[in-house]
Structure formats: structure tokens, C-alpha cells
Amino acid sequence: MVRTQIQLTEGQAKALKEIAAHRGVSMAELIRESVEQIIGERVRKEKWQKALGIVGRYRSGLSDVSANHDKYLAEDYL
Numbered sequence: 799m800v801r802t803q804i805q806l807t808e809g810q811a812k813a814l815k816e817i818a819a820h821r822g823v824s825m826a827e828l829i830r831e832s833v834e835q836i837i838g839e840r841v842r843k844e845k846w847q848k849a850l851g852i853v854g855r856y857r858s859g860l861s862d863v864s865a866n867h868d869k870y871l872a873e874d875y876l
Contacts, residue, residue: 804829814828814829858870
């Protein structure tokens with residue numbers, strides 16, 4: 799782990815101490831959980847943007863895929 803130092807407002811520090819005590823974890827653990835959540839949100843957004851980037855790039859040549867997608871998937875995978 800990397801040791802770092804942060805500055806919090808009085809209100810932030812008080813709230814973190816209360817939440818940490820309620821959960822039975824240290825303030826450091828609570829801050830690490832929060833950082834992981836923020837990183838996870840960023841990763842999810844990046845994956846979503848990547849997925850949206852391929853929308854409409856490929857064509858099947860079929861005009862009824864939206865209505866019969868289950869049928870076409872079954873044909874390909876069964």
C-alpha cells in the first residue's frame with residue numbers, strides 16, 4: 799500500500815468517523831472503499847462508451863433482427 803495524506807473539512811472528518819464506527823472499519827478502509835467505487839464507475843463508463851462506439855457499425859443484411867433476435871441466436875448457437 800502507498801501511504802498518502804489528505805485534508806478533509808471538519809464535517810467530512812466527523813461524518814467519516816461516524817460511518818466508519820458504525821460499520822466497524824477504519825476511516826482508511828472507508829476511504830479505500832470510496833476510491834474503489836469511483837474507479838469502478840469510471841471503468842463502467844469507459845466500457846459503456848466503448849460498447850456504444852460499435853453500435854451501428856455492423857450490418858447483418860436482415861431487416862427483422864430486432865423482432866426475431868431469439869430465433870437468429872438459436873440458429874447460430876444450437
